[in-house]
Structure formats: C-alpha cells, structure tokens
Amino acid sequence: MPDIRDRTRQLALLNAKRFNGQANPKALLGSLLAEFPDYRKDIQELQEIINSITQEINSMTLDEQEKIIKNEHITDRPKKEKRTGLPELRNAIKGKVVMRIEPSPSGPLHIGHAFPLILNSEYCRMYDGKMILRISDTNADNIYTSAYKMIEEDARWLTDDKIDSVIIQSDxxxxxxxxxxxxxxxxxxxxxxxxxxxxxxxxxxxxxxxxxxxxxxxxxxxxxxxxxxxxxxxxxxxxxxxxxxxxxxxxxxxxxxxxxxxxxxxxxxxxxxxxxxxxxxxxxxxxxxxxxxxxxxxxxxxxxxxxxxxxxxxxxxxFKHIGRINFKGFEVSTSKTRKAIDDKVYDGWDDVRIPFIRALRRRGFQPKAIQKIVIETGPSKTDKTVEITDFFKTVEKFNKDIIDPISRRLFFTQDPTEITIKDCRKTVEIENHPDSRDLGTRKITVNETICIAGKDYNNLKGQPVRLRKLTEGILKKTFEIKDLKDQRPQVIQWVPKSSPKATILTPDGNKMTGLAEKEAETLKEGDIIQFERIGFCRLDKKSPLVFCFAHR
Ligand SMILES: [Zn+2]
Structure with a gap:
C-alpha cells in the first residue's frame, strides 16, 4: 500500500493543476477514502492530513506543481501494488512452520497435485519451515507400487528439493x-x-x-x-x-x-x-x-x-481451506491414465501427451515455471476452472522466460528435400544464440548438397530465399545463387545432406521426422535447445536422436 500522505500529495497536485494551481481539499476526500477505506473510521484525521498537505501544495506556483507531476509520473490511477509471492499465513512464526502434502500412491503426481504441493513448499520456504511429504497408503486397494518412488521424485523436482522429510503411513x-x-x-x-x-x-x-x-x-x-x-x-x-x-x-x-x-x-x-x-x-x-x-x-x-x-x-x-481447481480439457485422473498406460494407449507416465509432472519435465518445462503459475494463482478461496489452453499458454510463457536466454539455437529440417548448390563447398560459422555470445558458435561444412524442410521447398520454390548464413537466391532443386540486395526474403534453415536423422515428439501425439544438424549429436540427454522456426525441444534420447517438443 502506498503511504496516505504521499497519495494525498499526489492527488492534491493533480487537483491543483486542474484548477489553476489551487487544490480543493473537499475534492480529495472521496478518492482517498476509496483507496484507504480504513480511514472511514477516522475521517477527522484524514481531513487534517488533507488540509495540511493542500495548504503546502497551494503555496507553490502552477509551474512548480506541473514540474513535480511530470518528474514523478503522477497519475490519477492508484498504483495497484501487484502481489509478489504468497499472501502471509496466519500465525506463522519463522522457523516454526510445519506443513505437508498428502498424496496417495495411486500413481505419480500430475498438474493438479502441483498446486497444493507448491503452495505448501513455498510457504515452508517463506517461513524457513519444514515440508513433509506424507504418503497416504492405508488403503491397500488403491496402491500402485512404483508410485512411492515416483511421487518423491516428482515432489523433489517440482519444489527444487524443498521436501524435508518423507513419511509413509503404513510405517x-x-x-x-x-x-x-x-x-x-x-x-x-x-x-x-x-x-x-x-x-x-x-x-x-x-x-x-x-x-x-x-x-x-x-x-x-x-x-x-x-x-x-x-x-x-x-x-x-x-x-x-x-x-x-x-x-x-x-x-x-x-x-x-x-x-x-x-x-x-x-x-x-x-x-x-x-x-x-x-x-x-x-x-x-x-x-x-x-x-x-x-x-x-x-x-x-x-x-x-x-x-x-x-x-x-x-x-x-x-487450517486454510482453499477452492478447487478444475482442469478443463485434459484428463488428470490417475486411475484412467493408469488404465490407458496398461492398454498401451500411452507409453508411460512421461508420455508427452499427458499432464503428469514427469511428462512436463520430459518436455523441458522447468519447475520454476510451474511454481510461478501456482504462486500467482495463490491460495484462493473460490473454485476455479482452468482451461488447458490458458494453463499452457501461461506456463509456456513463464518457461520461455527461463529457457530462452540459455538455449542454443540449432537447425532441423522436417521431411527434408535435397537442394544442390553448385560449387558450394565451404564451412560457415553460426552463432548459437542471437543475443548471447557466451553460448558460442558452431561450424557447419557444406559440400554442394543440402537439405531444407519439405514444407519450405513446397511453399517457396521459385521464390527468393535466404539460406541462413549460407547464401541467397532463388529456391530451386539446383539453387540459383543471386544477390537479393535490399529484398527481405524468407530466411530458411538447412542442414548438410549427411546430417543425422532426428525425431521430435509433439504433445498432440504426432512425430516430426527429419534431419538435425550434426551439432545436435554433441548434446546431452536432458539438454534444451531451440530448433529455429520450430520451437524449444528437450533431447530425450541420443542415437538415434529423439527430442520432445516443449513449446514455441
Ligand atoms: Zn453399532
């Protein structure tokens, strides 16, 4: 909250500007009460503040008033203080807080679990408290044995390891x-x-x-x-x-x-x-x-x-009872997903199509991005319906903020088409990131035949294009090198013909197959890169190269 005196001064200045340098104390009362409702109990005090401040403002010249308004960017709108972090917990003492989450081991954690888990662990972080993961397994009928291990892994990953102890009820x-x-x-x-x-x-x-x-x-x-x-x-x-x-x-x-x-x-x-x-x-x-x-x-x-x-x-x-979050547009039922995995509809709990934590992790989502959406949502009392598209739009944005500055750029050509560039034998050096020199460069050696994405060929054949960092001209099976001068042609990615095959698994269950530049072979499993004009991907497996698509 801004200070009442500061705000009174701001409003008095604005009012004075409007009325030729003379603010009217009566005109400020309503706005101030709207912004500081607590003063309704003490109008007398507020009145005194207003009177003394308007007097001070009215003693200035209009020029002086305008100068202050301009320098301090004062506006009519009250500055809405955006909450950062979680609201305080009632009666929480630093160092003494103990909280818990209590999943049952019917399967690993999904995005629905992320909300209570992160709320609790963030509060424990905020108050130097102790966070307990308690596995509720007193109902033998609903236990998926591998879930014990998976839940702990998921919880540690999602909370940046803010799990101080793991308790199992059957012990x-x-x-x-x-x-x-x-x-x-x-x-x-x-x-x-x-x-x-x-x-x-x-x-x-x-x-x-x-x-x-x-x-x-x-x-x-x-x-x-x-x-x-x-x-x-x-x-x-x-x-x-x-x-x-x-x-x-x-x-x-x-x-x-x-x-x-x-x-x-x-x-x-x-x-x-x-x-x-x-x-x-x-x-x-x-x-x-x-x-x-x-x-x-x-x-x-x-x-x-x-x-x-x-x-x-x-x-x-x-006790703090919070509203439910209903996820619309995706299935977060553990039992249904378990059945689908048993029926081989999904490959496993990390299948890129499902909203389980290990699937998001496999796609390259970062715990901090998920933490951020939970903290911004906060411990709301009202029930919420979250649409899959909105949820991912937000998490993807947060995730991009994290991975964009640190992800190397590489080329991938889907459904490649061969192009010959006569007498083009050279090595080009390409920066790994447009804004970060720290990420270095890489070299690609070309020997006449390259491949570009089939879609690029079909859409652009006969048209001027720039082969990124290589050459420019008219796109044909035999490339016609031409100086395009001031034209702004479409820039397209390419790889030498001998480049390794790669597959990208996409969350809709489809696969993109093509060639990735050889540099991709130097990545480690788990590395996140951006394939230019495709999006961010995480290397899932080496030899053959398999990537999981995160987002654009
Ligand atoms: Zn009885």
Missing amino acids: RMELYYKTMKTLIEKKHAYVCTCRPEDFKKLIDTKTACPCRNQNPEENLKRWQMMFKEYKEGEAVVRVKTDIKHKNPAVRDWPAARINNGSHPRTKHRYRVWPLMNFAVAVDDHDLGLTHIIKGKDHITNTERQMYMYDYLNWTKPE
Whole structure:
C-alpha cells in the first residue's frame, strides 16, 4: 500500500493543476477514502492530513506543481501494488512452520497435485519451515507400487528439493493402534458391529446404535477381536461425535476397518487399517503440523478430525481451506491414465501427451515455471476452472522466460528435400544464440548438397530465399545463387545432406521426422535447445536422436 500522505500529495497536485494551481481539499476526500477505506473510521484525521498537505501544495506556483507531476509520473490511477509471492499465513512464526502434502500412491503426481504441493513448499520456504511429504497408503486397494518412488521424485523436482522429510503411513501402524486404544479407553470411540445399512438407518435419524453404549472393556475386547476373529466388514471402529450433528456424514464417523488384502509394503502383517480421517489427524498432530492447507471439499473431514483434537487435548493447527481447481480439457485422473498406460494407449507416465509432472519435465518445462503459475494463482478461496489452453499458454510463457536466454539455437529440417548448390563447398560459422555470445558458435561444412524442410521447398520454390548464413537466391532443386540486395526474403534453415536423422515428439501425439544438424549429436540427454522456426525441444534420447517438443 502506498503511504496516505504521499497519495494525498499526489492527488492534491493533480487537483491543483486542474484548477489553476489551487487544490480543493473537499475534492480529495472521496478518492482517498476509496483507496484507504480504513480511514472511514477516522475521517477527522484524514481531513487534517488533507488540509495540511493542500495548504503546502497551494503555496507553490502552477509551474512548480506541473514540474513535480511530470518528474514523478503522477497519475490519477492508484498504483495497484501487484502481489509478489504468497499472501502471509496466519500465525506463522519463522522457523516454526510445519506443513505437508498428502498424496496417495495411486500413481505419480500430475498438474493438479502441483498446486497444493507448491503452495505448501513455498510457504515452508517463506517461513524457513519444514515440508513433509506424507504418503497416504492405508488403503491397500488403491496402491500402485512404483508410485512411492515416483511421487518423491516428482515432489523433489517440482519444489527444487524443498521436501524435508518423507513419511509413509503404513510405517506408522503401531502409533495408530496406540491412539485408537486410548480413544476407546476414554470412551471416545467404540467398535461397531452393526450392518452398515442398519447403522445408517439409525444415524440418519440421530439415533445411537447399540454398540455406542458398550463399556470400554467390551470395546477393548472387540478391538482385539478385529485383529483375529472378526471377518472383513464385520466390525469398524467409530469415533463418537455429536449424534445430532447437522451433517449426518460427521455423526460417529468410521476410523478403522478390517482389510484382509495384501498391502504392497506390509503384505499381511496388518489387517486392521486406520481410515483416512483418523490417520490424518494422528499424523498431523504427531508430526507437529502448524498450518494445513486443504481443499474446501475437506471441510467436513476437518470437522470430523476436530473431535479427536478435542478428545485428546491436542493443539489445533491453522487450517486454510482453499477452492478447487478444475482442469478443463485434459484428463488428470490417475486411475484412467493408469488404465490407458496398461492398454498401451500411452507409453508411460512421461508420455508427452499427458499432464503428469514427469511428462512436463520430459518436455523441458522447468519447475520454476510451474511454481510461478501456482504462486500467482495463490491460495484462493473460490473454485476455479482452468482451461488447458490458458494453463499452457501461461506456463509456456513463464518457461520461455527461463529457457530462452540459455538455449542454443540449432537447425532441423522436417521431411527434408535435397537442394544442390553448385560449387558450394565451404564451412560457415553460426552463432548459437542471437543475443548471447557466451553460448558460442558452431561450424557447419557444406559440400554442394543440402537439405531444407519439405514444407519450405513446397511453399517457396521459385521464390527468393535466404539460406541462413549460407547464401541467397532463388529456391530451386539446383539453387540459383543471386544477390537479393535490399529484398527481405524468407530466411530458411538447412542442414548438410549427411546430417543425422532426428525425431521430435509433439504433445498432440504426432512425430516430426527429419534431419538435425550434426551439432545436435554433441548434446546431452536432458539438454534444451531451440530448433529455429520450430520451437524449444528437450533431447530425450541420443542415437538415434529423439527430442520432445516443449513449446514455441
Ligand atoms: Zn453399532
């Protein structure tokens, strides 16, 4: 926010200029109140500021006033201070903040995960806090084993390694059991053996089921039976809530169940599994979370979890519920993508067509570009719909700002057509970047036959063209060298006939095939370059050369 005195002075100057050097204090009040609404409570004070400043301004000559306006570029428009970085977190103390993201290992991370992940990690960076990646794997039915490793890799890459610890919930079963036992002993939880449909009928009418009033001894006995005697589905632990809670989904919510399935990590070691809300609350407390950012769709879950904080006398973290981001125009469903990969529709999680983090990485997107769009979007309370085209337009712009100054330029000729330039045997030296000498030059040796893109040949044959850095003339199969003088012909790229074959994978699922200049063979996998008049590409594989297209 600009200072109120500075702004008053600016407005007084403008007003004075308009009225022959004499500002009218009354004319400033409205605009100032609009810009500084807090002063509505203290109009008297504002009035005094205005009076003293207009007096000062009115004592100047019109010339003096105009000079200041000009020198300081003063305008009517209030200077909108653009937020840089994230808005402050409530009650955050530098060095004490602990935050987390909690993906389930059903697959690697996609662009939807990037938002909560980066918001949390950036806040931890902002407050020198600790960022926890907690993998939520207490539901054995929905685990993709390689996801554990992939999620951690994706998260580290996206946050520039701002992941301070990785916690896996299936490692913490004893802690869940211990907490559950305490809740049961304190009569805050019970083992319910009602059939789900019977329980639902009762709870919908705000009626306790018969299990609710059992004594703790009976509950503890039943709790032990969950580990051996009860069959899957026969018993669940419920956390007691207000049985008349306005939201039926909160009433005596389930906290643990039996699942006989084999867990990818613990196999059959455990059969009693905590359910999401229970495990989340235990971990958030145990790991000392100070701030939790989650989607508004989790408000009911937070309400459920608050019962545990109250029963166990835990300190509550700050909760911030933010709006959902709905991605329109692309599929961010992990299960659907997984099926498509299994069905060989996609090559893998890094297939250039899908919005998964490893696919964006493979195309040459930089974490900083994705971080920037998340930070600019911020932790908004309202739901947002993001169109694929708008999303990529923005990320591509941010990405280009990062890679453009450091990417070497090279030539690529798609669907090449041979051109002969008689007696043209020479070596040309070409700068690797139009603005950066630091990126050096390269030499290309030509021996009469070159190749240009088939499309360039078809579009430009018979017309004057400039073969970049080589020669100029009329484009024909046998090139007609000609001094084009002041003409501004189309400049086209070319490569010697003997250049290596290369493929560029594009995000629409197509391939561009052609010849890249030999210099491309000196690149390392992962290097990003710009093929002139094509766009930025990342070298995916050497021999044969395969590039992934990033953007123009
Ligand atoms: Zn019951």
